[in-house]
Amino acid sequence: MPRRTATMLASTLMLIALLCAGVFINVPYSEMSPGPTVNTLGEHDGEPVLQISGRKTYATTGHLNMTTVRVTSADYKMNLVEAVYGWLAHDNKVVPHDTLYPNGKTEEQSTQENAEEFSQSQESAKVAALKELDIPVKSWVIVSTVVKDTPAEGRLHAGDVIKAVDGTTVKAPDDVAKLVTKHKPGEKVVFTIVPAKEQAAAEKENRTATRTEEITITTAKSEDTGEQRAIVGISAGTDHTLPFTIDIKLADVGGPSAGLMFALGIVDKLTPGNLTGGKFVAGTGTITDDGEVGPIGGIEMKTVGARDKGAQYFLTPKDNCAAAARDVPEGLTLVKVGTIDDAMSALKDIRGGKTADLPKCTRN
Template identity: 75%
Template sequence: MPRRTATMLASTLIFIALLCAGVFFPVPYSEMSPGPTVNTLGAAGGEPVLKISGRKTYPTSGNLNMTTVRVTGADYRMNLVEAVYGWLAHDNVVVPHDTLYPNGKTEEQSTQENAEEFSQSQESAKVAALRQLKIPVQSRVVVASVVKDTPAENKLHAGDVIRAVDGTAVKAPEDVAKLVVKHKPGENVVFTVVPADDAAAAEKAGKEPKGTEKVTITTVKAGGGKSRAIVGIQAGTDHTFPFGIDINLADVGGPSAGLMFALGIVDKLTPDRMTGGKFVAGTGTIDENGKVGPIGGIRMKLVGARNAGAEYFLTPKDNCAAAASDVPDGLKLVKVDTIGDAATSLAKIRSGDLSGLPACSAS
């Protein structure tokens, strides 16, 4: 065989071997890409995303779209060719697998965690929206969860309303821990609670739960070599709303839709059409006081929003620099730090006067 032919054949075989290795050799990476967007003023799956009952609502127009990111599953093993393609693709991002699934987290665990965060974001969005409208919301401290095999198991239950600890009224979740750790391990602590079933019935009736019982629990020593006393609960906050607010959206997780849910609720409860018919998308966590927080996957969300037709994108202040470094053509970033900021910016967008509209910069 002529040397040139042999060299070409060897090169071809090496190329095929490398290609096969690239296809079959897994690499420890995952991929993020733009996900679907949903108009919080519209419908999903044939049902309104936001449904308000027991209170007058007003017509809306335009779009207030929440945005999402698709990620590869925890069990998916990306090969080298896919990773290289993802690195070269403009709209996708390849990240280390542990970034999305740290410490060996399974897909089921991640889904459950995202579902819990999504549920909490809905609650926070409702509170933030009503507070923005100066509508009173009743809040109370509750047992958010009970740790298995701890003294509180079968004595306290998720949803129990905590009125007092050792006779001292509690006004915030952190008050519970402060009162428990005053004890030494082995001492008794007395909780004054409204049982979860009674609290749920009162909430369904739109009333503040009443009627309490005392529960005595013996503290134990915290794990990890710590000497502080614990009973094995996580305290949280629950609310009674003056009217019904339901958020209906399946197959979505995480906390990043909070801002857009809150704005959608405000829009439905006020006569002014917040967008003036414009297509606005956005993202951001929100707390009960209306503070907007940063999210992950901002670049993919910008692409998803623009692909859906958005003209403006409400961007959390702490995501602004990353967002401004690569903005899709035709999309204007609007910096927001609170729900009040967002409402003010939407009024400017609605009026068509964009002077003074807070913008994001890459610096």
């Protein structure tokens, strides 16, 4: 056999051996890729995404698409060949497995966490939209969670309305921690609450809950690092009562990143005309009750997915702008937003054709 032929054969066999080995070598990585986009103004699986009753709504046109990212499951074992292919692929992103599933988080735990975040993002989107339209929303501070094996367990319950701490009226969730930490560990703190069951009954009967209870709890010592402080073992949050019903019908989606687009879709449904001027606008971003837009993960995947569906403009959280601007899909304009007001202003420019005035994302 000629030397050249023998060398080529040996090289080919070695390459085949390496490829075969790569298939069987698992690496600690996961993959992200563009996921589906859904028009919040349209339908999904045969029914409107946004369903509003008890308030006049208006016909809408155009697109206000929320965007998603696909990720490999927690128990997926990526091999070396797949990892290399993912690194080379333009529209996919290979990341360390712990980035998506930290501390050994299981698929079930991740799904549950994403579902909770998605539910909370929907509620915040509703509140932010109504506040943007100056529609009054009733709000109150509640016990959001109770930590197991802490003084509050069995004394306070998720959904209890916190009216006061030590007689001082509570107006925001942060007030609770501030009032509790005025104490030293081992001291008593008094919570004035409306029990969750009483609050639920009052809401069902469209009345104001009036029956309150005083719960005295002995504080414990915090276990975190740094200066020790008094705790009772709860986290406080906010609950709301809307003046009419808003339902968001979208299954198989998780996480908080659709908040901004849901809020804009609600505003569009509740106002004459349309926000987009018939243009295809997509976007992403978490949203708070007060309309602050926060960053999300997988921004590069979301811009690709949006452009593939035909988006012309992409509403981008300001803290994601630099990353998104490194590789912008051709034909897509990235618009920087930090609040729902910013988004509303950008949409006004888009439908008015004043695209030169848009605050665009840059790499720095």
